[in-house]
Amino acid sequence: MYDLIVTLIPFFPLLAVLVNGLNVLVGYRYSHEIAHRLAWGSVLLSFLCSVWVCLETIGHPDPRTVIVYRWFFGGDLTVNFGFLIDPLTCIMLLVVTGVGFLIHVYSVGYMRGEDGFTRFFVYMNLFMVSMLLLVMGNNYVVLFIGWEGVGLCSYLLIGYYYDRVSAAQAATKAFVVNRIGDAGFLMAIFLIFANLGTVDYLDVFVRAATLDQATAGAIALCLLIGAVGKSAQLPLYTWLPDAMEGPTPVSALIHAATMVTAGVYMIVRSHAIYDLTPDALLVVGVIGAVTALFAATIALVQTDIKRVLAYSTVSQLGLMFLACGVGAYTAAIFHLVTHAFFKALLFLSAGSVIHALSGEQDIRKMGGLWDKIPKTHGVFLIGTAAIAGFPFLSGWWSKDEILGHAFTHGHYVLWALGATAAFCTAFYMSRLLYLTFYGESRVAPDVAHHLHESPTVMILPLMVLAVLSVVGGLIGVIPGGLEHGWFHQFVEPVVRVAGPGSGATHDNELAYLLMGVTTLIGATGWFLAHYFYQLKPEQPDRVMARMTGVYRVLLNKYWVDEAYDQAFVEPGKAMGRGCDLVDTNGIDRVVIAVEQVTSLSGAGSTWIEKHVIYSGLNVVGYGNHLAARLLRRLQSGLVHHYAAMLVGGFVILVNLIALFLWFGGAS
């Protein structure tokens, strides 16, 4: 029963993929209405199964393994296609299927009337299948399958508008950059198998203690490369902002709530390895902190509503890495959950804004929308407050916990970087809010003409996500108080740090002080935005004019894309051209020469065959023919001739017998 329901979780979306996919292949035998019902219905069923599994797990929090079948084996290697259900998996399951379900419902409204409506849902459901495999797998190979699957779906969905060049390029970029990370991840799996002889999580974590420092570090860093690629951290973050070419629900589901958090999930899942190497852990923390600040500063000046959110996502993911780096795995997962709520909410409401403005994404052409689309405004406001760290909303709890953990464990530099990033976050999110919803309307007249609130099917998921964004943080404080909420008690067994060094003393006064500080930082960020964009709307331009250099650096995103182009893409292209040159001038010529020689010798063989072998055969043939022409005269048809031959033969026979008897008798 238990095994069946666990197996059904990824099976339902898979079924929807197969049915809807077949429908696309055979040319739409049923309408879009049935297609989208299948799509979100399957995710809803998965969600219900996940809730059941989660309730079971609350009762029995020990990890339970469900082996579906033995996948492949040979030598020392046995890989099962199996699932591991423990509290961490349960949390991820609920986030993936829950938020996924809401986004599927939202997509029904958002994608209505698009070409390839069914195709969209096929990809979305395929993504759900892959993501569920990713979080449920009981070994690194199943994780890797899910990992590649979500990468593929990300590619397909970014390139959903494949007739748009920018979308196709963005999809390719995302795919290629992810491959770099995946190579690292693959190496990590090989290292794990080579050193530990297994890929099953539970075995790996037990045996990890036997690893020496260097090997553990190598594995940890290779895993980190994979995580950095998937979760868009420095230096592989460049694909995520471009991924905004995809439809907005895709950005919400894949590039905010679920897929990009896979790296965080993987690091938390492998914490047993990271705990062995403080150095690797420090690298994680530094990458996270630097990325958090780096992306946040870029987001300060971006003008595309989705790109601001994309950089914000990179920044928040950085914060999660920072949490992992300082050993606050529970906080990382906690922030992952709350981030899934409010970032999905922000993306979806941004989608609602874009929907209302007939596809406009430039915040310079928005403004004053708050009374035109009040519901969207309301939920966007909640999302902004949650991410900016408004007290008692979900983001406030989780972000504070990360920063507090960094500070109390002595990582003051990381704390400072994170706090600065939090300040930037508060500023750019408030800026986004003000530019989009308040102030004077800068909407183009023809767009303003048919400005409209989104349909209920889109608003309802937003409402649910808004409620979650408000109260979602409470699972981290009720009932045990700060850092001892239900969530922590539930997840703690999975990420408990083995050996000494755990259980740092909790100084509640310091914690409250830090909370006060970060709240103040958030408030300052908000006030600055309020001052710039509400009280003195002309001020930003003046500041920009004074700090042109900084502004241009930020606006051009530190020229990282250009630098990568120069450093990798252009040399790659040059190498391609070089190879082409070698190919056409060197290899091709050899090939052509070979071809000519072959064709010449072929002609020679043909001549020999025609004139030598065939003539020999013809001689034999003609000889037979001529002999037959002569000998057939014997058969004249006249009885006399035959009789004469008979007699002649008889005479010869008799004479031979006589001769034989004569000489035989004589001897």
Add this chain to the structure above:
Amino acid sequence: MIPVSAYVIVSAILFVTGLIGVLVRRNFIIVMMSVEIMLNAANVNLVAMAQHLDSLAGQILTLFVIAIAAGEAAVGLAIIIVVFRGKLATNVDQINLLKW
């Protein structure tokens, strides 16, 4: 007592007569008759030898030959009649359809 060589000589004369008849005559009927003569030459020989060697095998074989000769004559005459009706030919050298 007639010596056995006399029978053999008669038999040989009969056989050669029949053979010449088969080879030189054109008429179907004559050819058939010549064949019968040859068969009877063989019969004479067989019977003489049976007497001479005091064995019944020769006489039994002769009875077979006579029976088969009757059948052969019947079939041969039937063929001759068919050919005669169809082609109005009475000579063997006018019939040469069964050639290459």
